[in-house]
Every structure is written in C-alpha cells, then in structure tokens.
Amino acid sequence: MIDLPVFALILFAASLHASWNAFLKGSGDTLLSTTLVMGGAALIAIVALPFLPVPARASWPYLAASALLQVGYLGLLVRVYRTIDMSLAYPLMRGCAPLVVALVSRFWLGEALPALAWLGVATICAGILTMALWARASLRPAGLTAALANAGIIAAYTLIDGTGARLSGTPTAYTLWLSLLTGLAMIAWAMRSRGAAASAYIRRNWPIGLLGGLGTIVSYSIALWAMTMAPIAMVAALRETSILFATAISAFVLRERVGPPRIAAAAIIACGAMLMRLA
Structure with missing residues (x-):
C-alpha cells in the first residue's frame, strides 16, 4: 500500500495537472498556451538548476528520450483539444496509460502487481469502455x-x-532538466510556426506562463519522486485520479455538457485508480 503522505501528494499533483490542462483547453489557442506554460517551466528551470546537483550520467539517455516524447505528447495534446471536449479527451488519454504502464512494467522492470492492483486495472478499462460507448456518436x-x-x-x-x-x-533536478529541454523545443516550434504572434502572446501573458510552469514542475516532480518510493504502475494509476478533477473543471469552469454517462465513466476510472492505492 502507498503511504498516506505519498498518496496525498499524488492527489495534489493530480489536481495541478488537471488544472493546467483545463487552462490549455479553455485558452482559445492551445499551441500558444502550451508554449507559454512550458516556456515558463523552462525559465524556472534555468533559474533553479544551478543550485541543484546534476542528475547521474546513467539517467541522461532516459532524459533525452523523454524530452522527445514530451514534445510529441504536447503536439498531440494541441490536436486533441481542438477536436474533442476535455471531459472526454482527458479520461481517454490519462485512463488508458496506466493499463500499458502496468503491463509493460511487469516485464520490463519486474514489478509484479498484487491481485487487487490488477482489479484496479480492469476497473479503469471498464470506465474507458463505458465512456467510449456513450460518446461513440460524437467522437x-x-x-x-x-x-x-x-x-x-x-x-x-x-x-x-x-x-x-x-x-x-x-x-x-531530473524534472527541471526535462522541463528545460521540452520548453525550449516548444518555443522553437511556436516561433517557427507562428512567428511574431507567438512572441506577442508570450509578452502579454508571461505571468500566467510562470504560474502554469511552476504548477507543471511541482506536479511532475511529485509524481517522479513518488515513483522512487513505490512501483511505477501504482503511482501512474493513482495519478490518474486527475480524471475526476478534470471532469469537474470541464463541467463547472469550461461549461462543457458532461452529463451523467461521462460522470459515471470518470468515477469508474477513478475507482480503478483507488483500488491501485489499496493494493
């Protein structure tokens, strides 16, 4: 079982993650908003990294590979939020990932999960299928x-x-280096595709970028720290309780038509993550 303080911190990280995704979805220009947040995170990293130790050399290949994947993830995130409501897209993206993590970590890392954890995986899968079936007409x-x-x-x-x-x-330090590499890549992408518009947007909204960047760093730092304390699959699943925060934000802040089916499906997914906590 994950210790209660670690559990509480992961929930806090989940709420931060859902909040910055809501900002991206509701901003009106997802690419520039994503660049703003990641650029803010990169600036924070530049200031903080001189005061932290350098990550061990063995982690550098993982850092480079993750930075490439993070840029791909953010690019797809921009596309997803242009075509699907957050109340549907967020659970699909975040709810499916723990299934893959649980399966792969069993064979790659040798982290076997107890029976209750696998019940949590099955519950998450059921929630995803429920959401997909109810939303199939609008997808x-x-x-x-x-x-x-x-x-x-x-x-x-x-x-x-x-x-x-x-x-x-x-x-x-690992999280900050990742934020720096990802943020610089996103800024280069935005400048190449949007030019002066990107520069003007960043100048107007840089305080929001710093706040969002700080939230991103704190959220992911907590998650990675937790993964050094508990099995990766369990932390990944528990972090996806952010689905509940995202559904609530979609309904009450973004004013999306969430409806009982999506609420029920999101609750099922979150219950699956909670079973992972109890395993």
Missing part, C-alpha cells in the same frame, strides 16, 4: 486516434521517467 475519428496515440506516449514517458528518476539520484 471524431481523428481526435479519437490522437487521444489514444497520446495515451501510448504517456505510458512510454511514464516508464522512461520513472526509471530515469530512480537512476538520477535527484528527481527534482
């Missing part, structure tokens, strides 16, 4: 494909970062 194939592809990327970078953070000896 756009391109958006659905992007959401499911992003679930695979999330699973990949979760496993890579969980291993890399353990090898680094300093999960916080």
Whole structure:
C-alpha cells in the first residue's frame, strides 16, 4: 500500500495537472498556451538548476528520450483539444496509460502487481469502455486516434521517467532538466510556426506562463519522486485520479455538457485508480 503522505501528494499533483490542462483547453489557442506554460517551466528551470546537483550520467539517455516524447505528447495534446471536449479527451488519454504502464512494467522492470492492483486495472478499462460507448456518436475519428496515440506516449514517458528518476539520484533536478529541454523545443516550434504572434502572446501573458510552469514542475516532480518510493504502475494509476478533477473543471469552469454517462465513466476510472492505492 502507498503511504498516506505519498498518496496525498499524488492527489495534489493530480489536481495541478488537471488544472493546467483545463487552462490549455479553455485558452482559445492551445499551441500558444502550451508554449507559454512550458516556456515558463523552462525559465524556472534555468533559474533553479544551478543550485541543484546534476542528475547521474546513467539517467541522461532516459532524459533525452523523454524530452522527445514530451514534445510529441504536447503536439498531440494541441490536436486533441481542438477536436474533442476535455471531459472526454482527458479520461481517454490519462485512463488508458496506466493499463500499458502496468503491463509493460511487469516485464520490463519486474514489478509484479498484487491481485487487487490488477482489479484496479480492469476497473479503469471498464470506465474507458463505458465512456467510449456513450460518446461513440460524437467522437471524431481523428481526435479519437490522437487521444489514444497520446495515451501510448504517456505510458512510454511514464516508464522512461520513472526509471530515469530512480537512476538520477535527484528527481527534482531530473524534472527541471526535462522541463528545460521540452520548453525550449516548444518555443522553437511556436516561433517557427507562428512567428511574431507567438512572441506577442508570450509578452502579454508571461505571468500566467510562470504560474502554469511552476504548477507543471511541482506536479511532475511529485509524481517522479513518488515513483522512487513505490512501483511505477501504482503511482501512474493513482495519478490518474486527475480524471475526476478534470471532469469537474470541464463541467463547472469550461461549461462543457458532461452529463451523467461521462460522470459515471470518470468515477469508474477513478475507482480503478483507488483500488491501485489499496493494493
């Protein structure tokens, strides 16, 4: 069982993650908002990294691979939020990933899960299927494909970062280096595709970018630290209680038509994550 303080911190990280995704979805320009947040995280990393130890050399290949995957994830995230409501896209992306993490970590890392944890995996799967069945009439194939592809990327970078953070000896510095590499890549992408518009947007909204960047760093630092304390699959599943936060934000802040079926499906997915906590 995951210790209660670790459990509480992961829930806090989950709420932060759902909040910054809601900002991206509701911003009106997902690419520039994503760049703003990641650029803010990169700036914070530049200031903080001189005061932290350098991650162990063994973690560097994991750091490089994760940075590439993170850029791909953010690119797909922009596409997903342009085509699907957050109340549907977020659970599909975040709910599918723990299934892959649990299966792969069993064979790659040798982290066997107890029976109750596998029950949690099955429950998460049931929630995802419930949501997909209820929403099948409104799903756009391109958006659905992007959401499911992003679930695979999330699973990949979760496993890579969980291993890399353990090898680094300093999960916080590992997270900051990842934020720096990802943020610089996103800024380069935005400048090339949007030019002056991107520069103007960042100048107008840089305080929001710093706040969002701080939230991103804190959220992922907690998750990676937790992965050094508990099995990666269990932390990844528990972190996806962010689905409940995302569903609530979608309904009350973004004013999406969530409806009882999506609420029920999100609750099932979250229950599956909670079973992972109890395993």
